Amino acid sequence: MGETVSAFDSFLFSASRACCSPLAIFIQIQGCLICLILALGWALAAYVRNREIKRIKDNMKGGNSFAFLYHDINDLEHSNQVKLPRVSVVMPLKGFGEHNLHNWRSQVTSLYGGPLEFLFVVESTEDPAYHAITQLKSDFKDDVDIKIVVAGLSTTCSQKVHNQLVGVDRMHKDSKYVLFLDDDVRLHPGTIGALVAEMEKNPEIFIQTGYPLDLPSGSLGSYCIYEYHMPCSMGFATGGKTFFLWGGCMMMHADDFRNDNYGVVSGLRDGGYSDDMTLAAIAGNHKRLITSPPVAVFPHPLASDLSFPRYWNYLRKQTFVLESYISKVNWIMNRALFSSHCYLSWGFVAPYLMAIIHIAAALRVASKEYSPEETTFASGGLLLVSSLAICTIVELLSMWNLTRIEVQLCNMLSPEATPLSLASYNWGLVFIALLVDNFLYPISAFRSHLTQSINWSGIRYHLKDGKISKIDRGKDIGSNYTDLGGKHLYGKKGAPTKVSFLSSLARSLQQWHQPKKFDV
Numbered sequence: 001m002g003e004t005v006s007a008f009d010s011f012l013f014s015a016s017r018a019c020c021s022p023l024a025i026f027i028q029i030q031g032c033l034i035c036l037i038l039a040l041g042w043a044l045a046a047y048v049r050n051r052e053i054k055r056i057k058d059n060m061k062g063g064n065s066f067a068f069l070y071h072d073i074n075d076l077e078h079s080n081q082v083k084l085p086r087v088s089v090v091m092p093l094k095g096f097g098e099h100n101l102h103n104w105r106s107q108v109t110s111l112y113g114g115p116l117e118f119l120f121v122v123e124s125t126e127d128p129a130y131h132a133i134t135q136l137k138s139d140f141k142d143d144v145d146i147k148i149v150v151a152g153l154s155t156t157c158s159q160k161v162h163n164q165l166v167g168v169d170r171m172h173k174d175s176k177y178v179l180f181l182d183d184d185v186r187l188h189p190g191t192i193g194a195l196v197a198e199m200e201k202n203p204e205i206f207i208q209t210g211y212p213l214d215l216p217s218g219s220l221g222s223y224c225i226y227e228y229h230m231p232c233s234m235g236f237a238t239g240g241k242t243f244f245l246w247g248g249c250m251m252m253h254a255d256d257f258r259n260d261n262y263g264v265v266s267g268l269r270d271g272g273y274s275d276d277m278t279l280a281a282i283a284g285n286h287k288r289l290i291t292s293p294p295v296a297v298f299p300h301p302l303a304s305d306l307s308f309p310r311y312w313n314y315l316r317k318q319t320f321v322l323e324s325y326i327s328k329v330n331w332i333m334n335r336a337l338f339s340s341h342c343y344l345s346w347g348f349v350a351p352y353l354m355a356i357i358h359i360a361a362a363l364r365v366a367s368k369e370y371s372p373e374e375t376t377f378a379s380g381g382l383l384l385v386s387s388l389a390i391c392t393i394v395e396l397l398s399m400w401n402l403t404r405i406e407v408q409l410c411n412m413l414s415p416e417a418t419p420l421s422l423a424s425y426n427w428g429l430v431f432i433a434l435l436v437d438n439f440l441y442p443i444s445a446f447r448s449h450l451t452q453s454i455n456w457s458g459i460r461y462h463l464k465d466g467k468i469s470k471i472d473r474g475k476d477i478g479s480n481y482t483d484l485g486g487k488h489l490y491g492k493k494g495a496p497t498k499v500s501f502l503s504s505l506a507r508s509l510q511q512w513h514q515p516k517k518f519d520v
Helices: 007-018 022-061 100-108 128-140 159-169 191-201 220-236 254-258 261-269 275-285 308-323 328-367 372-413 427-451 501-512
Strands: 087-092 116-122 146-150 177-181 205-209 211-215 249-253 289-291 297-301 453-456 459-464 467-473
Touching: 007 328, 022 220, 022 328, 022 372, 087 100, 087 159, 087 191, 100 116, 100 128, 116 128, 116 159, 128 146, 146 159, 159 254, 159 261, 159 275, 177 191, 177 254, 191 205, 191 249, 205 275, 211 220, 211 372, 220 308, 220 372, 220 427, 249 254, 249 275, 254 261, 261 275, 275 289, 275 328, 297 372, 308 328, 308 427, 308 453, 328 372, 328 427, 372 427, 427 453
Parallel strands: 087 116, 087 177, 116 146, 205 289, 211 297
Antiparallel strands: 177 249, 205 249, 453 459, 459 467
């Protein structure tokens, strides 16, 4: 005869029965399918990256020791190198952090054989990046064409977009292509040459892009950022045409900016918040081609002190881009992305919460003698848990395999650099980050939608009708550090007060009730 059921056990078994309802079973099966779809996407991305590794190895076996630069060693002949077009590299800077100098050196020491200039664009001479880049320029003297441009404050668009447009305005009159890089991108020696080769091969390309390979620093926040980027990475590992665009690496035709073709300048200048989302929308509206070559994957070391509040602010910036738009069609696409991402994020997390209930109920049944009905529900719950566990393992293995292949590819593309290693990745934290990031994404997305404002590197932007309508500045706005790179925004004095993630969320919730203010 079964034992008397306590109030807790009664609640637990009721919850377990609810988790075995048709709707709950659908949600749990859906969670398994999400895991398998992600695993398939990462497997296809790994195939594309691995195909490039095989090509490089085959070329090296064929006697091309510089296969990491060019597939055809004849492209290194002087007669071919002198024909290469001029490229202007524009890097909008903000602050200075632990990885910046290494990243900048990887950019300016490119082995591209054509004319090349680097325009480092800062907001003002008070930016810590200005003094660091001045020292870098003096180190290279006249060996590298480095220009430091002071852009001033933005008034109609984000500071990054403003810096980019000022940089384009100052580029060499003979430049055929312009390459926009974030200052936290670590280039390979042959990256610029590979991008130019694709542009020359297919003049119909509107933008070429790439994507970062995050190198987590060990904190949960850094793993959440790695996990956030990984689903997007499959959209960049196509080996060709893509609909995705990453602002950290974008090569475009210089004349598109000189002539404001397709409204690229006006679209960015007049209220533009996000460079990549704006340009991707323009490409979609005008049916222009975006491509991502298989070699365009870049090591992206995250700050060693990347805290959870900094991750939260980064997530807020990523969800905030869906609130900016340049057309009705762009608005509809962003709403669709908003809805689907929120649904899938919580649809991914919900089965794991149900799995906890199933496991707890099964443990209670195993420890005491209960009715056959409760035992049946517990057994059915464990079957669902087992299915979810298998799908999760498949997903993590696929993520591990793609990361392994991208690490190998980066090592081959930068043979002179310190080799990257998978050994530093903590896959237990990766799994926790999967749950945390997907749980927080909808919260961040709704927060962005309700407030229509964001703090980005000490500047608060307010949107109205998808465009920036007001800009607030001040050292009291946000942290003294950037989110990912931990860069000093105002110099090293005045370290920020440590704040817990819960405090950050609480402060965000308080701002929900503040009235929105826009310039008329």
